[in-house]
Amino acid sequence: MSNTQELATATEARLETTASRLRELVSHLRQQRAQLREEWARLITEAKLLTAMTKEEIFAEATSVYDNYVEALETGTYEALQAYARNLSERVIPRGVETHEVVGIVLLLRDVLARSLFAKYREDFNKLNRILDAYEPAANRIAATVAVGFVQERERIIREQQEAIRELSTPVLQVRERLLILPIIGVIDPQRARQLTEQLLRGIRTNRAKVVVLDITGVPYIDSPVANHLVQTVEAARLLGAIVIVTGLSPEIAQTLVNIGVDLGKMNTVGDLQGGIEEAERLLGYKVVPVSETAAQPA
Amino acid sequence: MQVPILKQGAYLIATVQSALTDEDLKQLRDALVGQVSKVRARGVIVDVTALDVIDSFATRTLRDVAHMIRLRGAETVIVGIQPEVAFSMVKLGLTLAGVSTSLDLEEGLAYLNRKG
Numbered sequence: 001m002s003n004t005q006e007l008a009t010a011t012e013a014r015l016e017t018t019a020s021r022l023r024e025l026v027s028h029l030r031q032q033r034a035q036l037r038e039e040w041a042r043l044i045t046e047a048k049l050l051t052a053m054t055k056e057e058i059f060a061e062a063t064s065v066y067d068n069y070v071e072a073l074e075t076g077t078y079e080a081l082q083a084y085a086r087n088l089s090e091r092v093i094p095r096g097v098e099t100h101e102v103v104g105i106v107l108l109l110r111d112v113l114a115r116s117l118f119a120k121y122r123e124d125f126n127k128l129n130r131i132l133d134a135y136e137p138a139a140n141r142i143a144a145t146v147a148v149g150f151v152q153e154r155e156r157i158i159r160e161q162q163e164a165i166r167e168l169s170t171p172v173l174q175v176r177e178r179l180l181i182l183p184i185i186g187v188i189d190p191q192r193a194r195q196l197t198e199q200l201l202r203g204i205r206t207n208r209a210k211v212v213v214l215d216i217t218g219v220p221y222i223d224s225p226v227a228n229h230l231v232q233t234v235e236a237a238r239l240l241g242a243i244v245i246v247t248g249l250s251p252e253i254a255q256t257l258v259n260i261g262v263d264l265g266k267m268n269t270v271g272d273l274q275g276g277i278e279e280a281e282r283l284l285g286y287k288v289v290p291v292s293e294t295a296a297q298p299a
Numbered sequence: 300m301q302v303p304i305l306k307q308g309a310y311l312i313a314t315v316q317s318a319l320t321d322e323d324l325k326q327l328r329d330a331l332v333g334q335v336s337k338v339r340a341r342g343v344i345v346d347v348t349a350l351d352v353i354d355s356f357a358t359r360t361l362r363d364v365a366h367m368i369r370l371r372g373a374e375t376v377i378v379g380i381q382p383e384v385a386f387s388m389v390k391l392g393l394t395l396a397g398v399s400t401s402l403d404l405e406e407g408l409a410y411l412n413r414k415g
Contacts, residue, residue: 201382208402235394236385241378241401241410 021134026074037066040112049104052095073138078145085149102150110139170196172203178210179280185218193229204242211280215273217248224260247276302327309341316349324360332367342411343368348379358393365398378407
């Protein structure tokens with residue numbers, strides 16, 4: 001027999017024994033299911049994890065995690081567990097369960113199972129070692145799978161929320177025929193500035209707007225790239241045949257705009273939103289008159 | 300690709316239908332500036348709705364057209380610049396300063412009518 005063949009056979013034998021040890025392990029865990037599960041649920045409560053859930057819920061969750069855990073150990077595939085972890089995260093995240101809790105309970109389960117192995121094989125140290133050799137990598141991988149599944153789910157939720165906030169952050173409102181208002185509140189970062197431009201230019205086209213009042217009363221400050229972007233947006237709007245009136249500039253923003261040397265001939269600015277709307281109405285040829293005044297006029 | 304120029308009342312309307320080469324642009328400029336007095340037009344509308352890109356040469360030519368036509372006694376409006384095109388033009392510093400622009404053909408006609 002050549003050396004390579006020997007090596008291959010040895011590796012095969014090792015794999016074989018790892019598999020058989022895992023099988024032994026799994027049958028042990030199946031036998032002890034009720035007791036170990038109980039123990040684990042007790043530890044979870046003791047460690048004050050999953051406080052957002054009731055005892056019954058914890059027990060029910062513990063049961064299904066336990067079964068999935070053993071199954072992953074048995075089959076050596078993690079897809080089912082991954083799907084389960086994602087599903088679990090989806091259910092528990094809205095209830096305020098934190099990452100450390102999820103990681104904590106999986107590690108607790110790992111420890112509970114390891115303890116039970118210690119107890120079972122305490123007579124035979126070598127065997128215990130071999131069993132742990134098979135158990136530990138699989139257990140660590142399971143812990144990693146569940147933790148990653150949870151974090152991924154969290155990130156997905158965060159991304160969705162960011163998307164939602166972004167969509168809410170730049171409303172385009174039509175207040176009169178041909179007149180749009182864009183009230184901006186909060187800090188404008190480059191990403192939001194880009195979105196603002198897009199919304200504004202698209203809004204002009206779809207609403208056939210002639211005048212747009214861009215109210216930045218709620219914006220505390222802007223940096224010069226964003227200020228430049230704003231000026232460019234105003235110019236682009238002009239190319240579409242619309243006039244942009246910027247209102248509510250804070251002293252800090254005025255300073256930034258002066259610093260970047262904005263051409264004031266191109267920027268139409270009015271002190272506050274009311275003034276901006278009045279100016280826009282004047283440009284559109286509207287005149288708002290109190291009812292009493294019109295009534296007083298001779299017919 | 301030649302740009303058709305239509306006479307509508309006192310106005311000339313040139314509707315660009317596909318991307319233009321520099322040569323096409325020059326031809327459009329010469330045709331518009333030449334015809335504007337011939338038909339005694341009071342206004343010229345250049346509709347660029349179909350253009351996905353307006354580069355520096357096109358911008359300069361459009362501006363030249365507007366200025367030359369003003370010297371010949373008429374008004375020019377560029378209409379139908381797409382939002383994305385407008386913003387990329389501005390990013391490149393092409394702002395068509397001193398040239399009137401409108402949302403679309405209808406707005407352009409309304410603008411010229413107001414100007415009288």
